[in-house]
Amino acid sequence: MELTRRNVMIMGTGAMVAFGLPMAANAAGEDLIEAFTGGAEMAESGVTLTAPEIAENGNTVPIEVDADGASEIMVLALGNPTPPVATFKFGPLAASHTASTRIRLAGTQDVVAIAKMKDGSFAKATKTVKVTIGGCGG
Amino acid sequence: MAKGVRPRVKVPKTASAGEAITIKTLISHKMESGQRKDSDGNKIPRSIINRFTCDFNGENVIDVTLEPAISTNPFFEFEATVPETGEFQFTWYDDDGSVYETSKKISVE
Numbered sequence: 001m002e003l004t005r006r007n008v009m010i011m012g013t014g015a016m017v018a019f020g021l022p023m024a025a026n027a028a029g030e031d032l033i034e035a036f037t038g039g040a041e042m043a044e045s046g047v048t049l050t051a052p053e054i055a056e057n058g059n060t061v062p063i064e065v066d067a068d069g070a071s072e073i074m075v076l077a078l079g080n081p082t083p084p085v086a087t088f089k090f091g092p093l094a095a096s097h098t099a100s101t102r103i104r105l106a107g108t109q110d111v112v113a114i115a116k117m118k119d120g121s122f123a124k125a126t127k128t129v130k131v132t133i134g135g136c137g138g
Numbered sequence: 139m140a141k142g143v144r145p146r147v148k149v150p151k152t153a154s155a156g157e158a159i160t161i162k163t164l165i166s167h168k169m170e171s172g173q174r175k176d177s178d179g180n181k182i183p184r185s186i187i188n189r190f191t192c193d194f195n196g197e198n199v200i201d202v203t204l205e206p207a208i209s210t211n212p213f214f215e216f217e218a219t220v221p222e223t224g225e226f227q228f229t230w231y232d233d234d235g236s237v238y239e240t241s242k243k244i245s246v247e
């Protein structure tokens with residue numbers, strides 16, 4: 001394809017569509033994050049989210065969250081029909097602020113963990129999981 | 139009450155005081171997400187466990203809010219501190235109001 005003015009315009013439109021749509025789908029997730037943090041700034045370190053890079057079966061994807069000094073950790077799957085996954089609240093007898101579980105993912109998407117620290121600050125970790133077979137029935 | 143719900147918990151029998159132990163829990167539950175449809179195209183209503191708590195002698199270890207995105211047979215693994223001899227209480231809360239409970243004793247040497 002020649003790089004003419006017309007072709008460049010077409011490519012530009014295509015890129016807008018490709019990048020614009022996922023942002024619309026993430027709006028529900030953004031709202032939930034906003035509700036959890038109250039719009040506070042989130043540090044990029046301080047919470048670890050362990051998830052497989054490729055999950056063959058979206059019905060059961062093992063994940064682990066770990067945040068030192070966290071009082072609460074919220075996990076969101078931004079590409080699911082209902083983005084919330086779980087919220088872990090740690091009590092006084094929790095030895096480490098670590099928990100693992102198994103979750104459902106509807107398709108390839110970003111999984112987000114947001115930790116609320118005891119001092120009131122927030123930290124966020126994101127991990128992209130590729131899903132071969134989605135886990136939401138059809 | 140959902141049928142065939144059976145909680146299973148793995149806790150060591152003994153620990154030293156103040157030791158951090160790993161607890162694994164699994165409960166058999168279909169965790170119907172409310173997204174699936176039956177063969178006639180009707181939505182199958184949501185039926186999940188929405189909350190799980192673990193306490194030791196009345197003091198909280200972990201309190202988890204579950205959403206439909208948690209897999210069938212919810213599994214949790216976490217760590218707890220054992221200050222003294224006592225009992226862990228595990229409680230699961232179902233959408234339909236039923237509560238499933240189990241407990242495990244642990245002795246400090």
